[in-house]
Amino acid sequence: MDLWTIDEHDYPSGGTPEAQLRFLVRYAILAPSGHNTQPWLFRVRGDRLELFADRTRALPVVDPVDRAMVISCGAALANLMVAAERFGMDATATLLPDAREPDLLAAVRSTGARRATSDPALFSAITKRRTTRRAFEPTPVPEAVLDSASAQAASCGAGLHWIIEPERKHRAAELIAEGDRLQCADPSFRRELASWVRSRRAAGRDGMSGYAFGMPDLLSPVGALIIRTFDMGTVQAAKDQALAEGSPAIGVFTTRGDGAADWLAAGQAMQRALLSITAAGLTSSYLNQPIEVPALRPRLAMLLGTGESPQILIRVGRGPELLPAVRRAVEDVMLSA
Numbered sequence: 001m002d003l004w005t006i007d008e009h010d011y012p013s014g015g016t017p018e019a020q021l022r023f024l025v026r027y028a029i030l031a032p033s034g035h036n037t038q039p040w041l042f043r044v045r046g047d048r049l050e051l052f053a054d055r056t057r058a059l060p061v062v063d064p065v066d067r068a069m070v071i072s073c074g075a076a077l078a079n080l081m082v083a084a085e086r087f088g089m090d091a092t093a094t095l096l097p098d099a100r101e102p103d104l105l106a107a108v109r110s111t112g113a114r115r116a117t118s119d120p121a122l123f124s125a126i127t128k129r130r131t132t133r134r135a136f137e138p139t140p141v142p143e144a145v146l147d148s149a150s151a152q153a154a155s156c157g158a159g160l161h162w163i164i165e166p167e168r169k170h171r172a173a174e175l176i177a178e179g180d181r182l183q184c185a186d187p188s189f190r191r192e193l194a195s196w197v198r199s200r201r202a203a204g205r206d207g208m209s210g211y212a213f214g215m216p217d218l219l220s221p222v223g224a225l226i227i228r229t230f231d232m233g234t235v236q237a238a239k240d241q242a243l244a245e246g247s248p249a250i251g252v253f254t255t256r257g258d259g260a261a262d263w264l265a266a267g268q269a270m271q272r273a274l275l276s277i278t279a280a281g282l283t284s285s286y287l288n289q290p291i292e293v294p295a296l297r298p299r300l301a302m303l304l305g306t307g308e309s310p311q312i313l314i315r316v317g318r319g320p321e322l323l324p325a326v327r328r329a330v331e332d333v334m335l336s337a
């Protein structure tokens with residue numbers, strides 16, 4: 001089944017809150033995640049849905065404190081809440097509801113009442129959003145698009161700072177390139193990345209196809225072998241530097257603190273901003289290296305000059321239409337009640 005094609009009319013509007021919450025999980029799983037690990041699990045009991053981090057899907061080398069994992073789960077929660085709003089479900093989310101259970105990231109309760117449905121644009125963008133790793137057209141991104149993405153981020157308590165000027169873009173691109181060189185020189189980084197590169201047809205329905213990096217899907221195992229075996233840092237750095245400098249806008253999400261609650265806020269902020277960017281007909285991609293490499297993160301923060309912690313770095317522009325990345329089926333991410 002194509003998980004990216006959802007018939008809205010299948011929403012059980014006359015059904016139980018449990019059936020409705022289960023339906024919303026179809027939208028949650030379309031969120032982006034680091035290396036497409038899809039590190040989330042859901043449990044639905046009556047009118048309560050719980051979102052858990054699936055720490056068995058951790059990336060200990062690139063994400064040793066599970067920051068990107070929690071951000072990814074925040075993105076899944078944002079999709080779920082945007083869909084709930086769209087279907088008129090009166091739902092409230094409580095973040096980190098139980099200090100004794102750190103894997104329980106959020107609890108969503110549906111009152112069963114109906115409320116006015118929200119603007120359909122963000123909702124429709126859930127199934128259209130893609131990570132586009134190709135070069136973007138140099139046409140500037142309209143200021144209104146950047147402003148509304150920042151407003152979406154602010155509504156979740158996070159900052160979204162835009163880097164547009166060539167000189168600042170150049171400095172950000174240099175940090176990205178430095179990150180590539182440092183990461184690729186580390187065999188354990190390469191081994192971890194390679195272990196998540198696989199064909200779209202692989203049974204696990206997770207990870208990244210070579211297609212996402214511009215090669216035929218069938219060559220994914222070859223791509224993984226090359227990543228694992230060779231330090232391609234210099235080549236990758238030149239490529240990413242050109243992609244960053246050639247993109248009309250670079251955006252950095254920031255938060256005041258740097259703990260699980262901040263990462264959840266950053267994840268929701270990121271996803272709502274990406275949905276608004278998608279709704280405007282634009283696309284986005286990540287160049288997170290300066291946040292992943294601890295020595296570079298303070299330098300990125302200095303470039304922004306806000307004193308906040310950078311959480312995610314994206315580039316935005318117009319790009320080609322791509323096939324969506326694979327997703328695991330809803331049944332595979334549901335814990336039994």
Ligand SMILES: Cc1cc2nc3c(=O)[nH]c(=O)nc-3n(C[C@H](O)[C@H](O)[C@H](O)COP(=O)(O)O)c2cc1C
Nearest residue numbers: 032033034035036068071072130131286287288325
């Ligand atoms: C927290 C987070 C960090 C990510 N970091 C990177 C990155 O540094 N480089 C990259 O190419 N993609 C990055 N991605 C994108 C994922 O690889 C992508 O979401 C995943 O492969 C699924 O593809 P999709 O977004 O097209 O659905 C990141 C995604 C998230 C949520």
